[in-house]
Amino acid sequence: MAILFRSRKKFGPLILNFTENGFxxxxxxxxxxxxxSRTRAHRVDLPGPLSWKQDKR
Known part of the structure; x- marks a missing residue:
């Protein structure tokens, strides 16, 4: 089992995602x-643990 590095930086509504390889x-x-930007998917958080996702593929 490997340990993965992930980091998020928030600037208002903009979120930058980083991994061990960089941006x-x-x-x-x-x-x-x-x-x-990577998945080009829209997502809407629904009540509870649910969410709705629309892929652009």
């Missing part, structure tokens, strides 16, 4: 809605 992706989050 990974950026995300934009407003309220319950978010968008990720």
């Amino acid at each position: 990974s992706s950026w995300s934009f989050k407003i309220g319950r809605w978010s968008w990720n």
